[in-house]
Amino acid sequence: MIPFEYVRATDVAGAVAAGAAPGAAYLASGTNLLDLMKGGAVRPTRLVDITRLPGLAAVERREDGSLRIGALVRNSDLAHDPAFARAYPAVAEALLSGASAQLRNAATAAGNVMQRTRCPYFTDTGSACNKRRPGSGCDARGGETRLHAILGWSEACIATHPSDFCVPLVALDAEVEIAGPAGTRTVPLDSVHRLPGDAPERETVLEPGELMTALVLPPEAAAFAGHSRYLKVRDRTSYAFAVVSAAAALRCENGRIAEARLALGGVALKPWRAREAERLLAHRAPDEAAFRAAAEAALAGAKPSGDNAFKIELARRLVVRALSHAASGTPERLPALPGSVFAPAPEAAHV
Amino acid sequence: MSVDIVLTVNGTRRTIPIPDPRITLLDLLREGLHLTGAKKGCDRGQCGACTVLVDGRRINACLALAISLDGAEVLTIEGLAEGDRLHPVQAAFIAHDGFQCGFCTPGQIMSAVGLIREAQAGQDPERIREAMSGNLCRCGAYAGITEAVLEAQAAMSPQPADMSPQPADQSQGEAA
Numbered sequence: 015m016i017p018f019e020y021v022r023a024t025d026v027a028g029a030v031a032a033g034a035a036p037g038a039a040y041l042a043s044g045t046n047l048l049d050l051m052k053g054g055a056v057r058p059t060r061l062v063d064i065t066r067l068p069g070l071a072a073v074e075r076r077e078d079g080s081l082r083i084g085a086l087v088r089n090s091d092l093a094h095d096p097a098f099a100r101a102y103p104a105v106a107e108a109l110l111s112g113a114s115a116q117l118r119n120a121a122t123a124a125g126n127v128m129q130r131t132r133c134p135y136f137t138d139t140g141s142a143c144n145k146r147r148p149g150s151g152c153d154a155r156g157g158e159t160r161l162h163a164i165l166g167w168s169e170a171c172i173a174t175h176p177s178d179f180c181v182p183l184v185a186l187d188a189e190v191e192i193a194g195p196a197g198t199r200t201v202p203l204d205s206v207h208r209l210p211g212d213a214p215e216r217e218t219v220l221e222p223g224e225l226m227t228a229l230v231l232p233p234e235a236a237a238f239a240g241h242s243r244y245l246k247v248r249d250r251t252s253y254a255f256a257v258v259s260a261a262a263a264l265r266c267e268n269g270r271i272a273e274a275r276l277a278l279g280g281v282a283l284k285p286w287r288a289r290e291a292e293r294l295l296a297h298r299a300p301d302e303a304a305f306r307a308a309a310e311a312a313l314a315g316a317k318p319s320g321d322n323a324f325k326i327e328l329a330r331r332l333v334v335r336a337l338s339h340a341a342s343g344t345p346e347r348l349p350a351l352p353g354s355v356f357a358p359a360p361e362a363a364h365v
Numbered sequence: 366m367s368v369d370i371v372l373t374v375n376g377t378r379r380t381i382p383i384p385d386p387r388i389t390l391l392d393l394l395r396e397g398l399h400l401t402g403a404k405k406g407c408d409r410g411q412c413g414a415c416t417v418l419v420d421g422r423r424i425n426a427c428l429a430l431a432i433s434l435d436g437a438e439v440l441t442i443e444g445l446a447e448g449d450r451l452h453p454v455q456a457a458f459i460a461h462d463g464f465q466c467g468f469c470t471p472g473q474i475m476s477a478v479g480l481i482r483e484a485q486a487g488q489d490p491e492r493i494r495e496a497m498s499g500n501l502c503r504c505g506a507y508a509g510i511t512e513a514v515l516e517a518q519a520a521m522s523p524q525p526a527d528m529s530p531q532p533a534d535q536s537q538g539e540a541a
Contacts (some may be wrong), residue, residue, distance in 0.1 A: 114499025252498035
């Protein structure tokens with residue numbers, strides 16, 4: 015880890031001023047940042063510690079029915095907040111599907127959104143990576159690509175965004191509050207992460223110095239509480255990133271789907287909202303034919319970026335299963351035990 | 366430039382100079398305070414051998430900057446026992462052979478203490494295993510570890526509201 019200057023911010027304006035300097039990075043719990051700094055993949059020369067900023071560690075239920083999640087709310091606190099898990103069960107399920115208990119106790123809501131890809135060629139400083147060093151090439155192309163992107167990738171970058179949390183959030187139209195040198199703004203979470211194109215080094219729409227201060231779930235997001243699931247397929251039972259994951263949320267009326275939300279994880283450099291699939295599901299009966307049509311639509315543009323063609327069919331099947339489980343209702347016990355192909359518990363043997 | 370921070374470590378409040386902001390909590394504990402119970406396994410948050418409680422919550426000490434934890438309460442494996450009287454989780458690990466070589470054991474035990482405080486897993490072995498998945502054991506003592514956590518949890522009355530480091534004597538008489 016290269017030496018850096020440590021700055022402890024006491025208010026948002028001060029943090030933004032200190033964070034706008036070249037080479038600066040924001041430090042919350044640091045679970046991803048320190049890991050990358052130890053390996054040399056990320057080399058900030060100034061860390062702006064935002065953990066003491068006032069007002070950013072609260073979950074606030076607003077009168078209009080929206081929910082504001084402060085940037086510094088810990089993953090585990092949010093997942094185990096009973097009212098939160100009841101209203102947004104797929105989000106709680108996704109949170110508990112990610113990382114380990116130790117990491118969830120430290121990691122923050124904003125840190126989860128802003129975490130970097132786990133592409134090993136990005137992490138390994140001996141490999142060419144257009145994201146880490148623009149124009150240097152991509153050693154992932156032709157390399158070990160089992161877990162790489164099948165949607166939205168480019169010749170310059172085939173990495174994926176690793177978050178579980180973001181997948182149901184993007185399905186539920188979450189927004190992100192951002193403070194910056196020019197004031198504050200709110201952008202849809204779906205617009206925060208950029209697809210790689212020919213500039214994979216530009217990962218998000220946040221400009222230098224901009225600081226994510228909160229996530230907001232709109233009032234409509236709680237309407238899916240009765241029919242929501244997050245399913246994650248991974249290479250081991252627990253503590254592994256998604257090979258593919260899916261968040262499915264349905265609003266049902268009179269035995270039909272009034273409105274559907276669907277997003278995929280582990281498939282692209284952003285949480286992947288499947289809007290065409292959602293459109294096909296609206297006003298249909300929640301049956302296998304509808305779910306299969308949705309799965310086809312969700313993966314219509316998919317193509318392998320290497321040895322990962324299997325992920326396309328895997329994702330289709332996971333979409334069908336996530337929609338089926340959502341249709342049959344959110345589990346009684348919340349948050350649900352994250353699923354595993356190896357799980358002996360019936361409630362968790364869903365993938 | 367050295368900066369002083371204040372940490373309460375195993376119940377003792379101390380002012381500690383931090384000569385370099387790169388120092389992690391794990392390196393501070395091991396190299397600065399000579400508390401070598403927390404182990405440096407992977408140093409990248411993957412193995413859990415460095416698990417300690419900070420403000421009552423289990424975290425990976427290798428992925429926390431000490432300077433950022435100014436004011437925190439830290440509980441390590443060295444602070445669990447009351448003299449020769451073992452903490453119920455320590456006793457249960459011995460009773461159930463929850464280890465072989467012992468390298469991961471301080472992290473396993475601190476993780477189990479954190480898990481019991483979280484009071485989320487209940488008596489479901491599958492949830493215990495899920496909640497302990499951040500601690501790897503190369504000897505494969507997982508079966509004994511799961512049994513030990515279940516027994517210790519049953520022996521200790523859960524105190525989810527108490528997030529401060531818990532002196533071992535609070536569980537006095539409760540260990541079966």
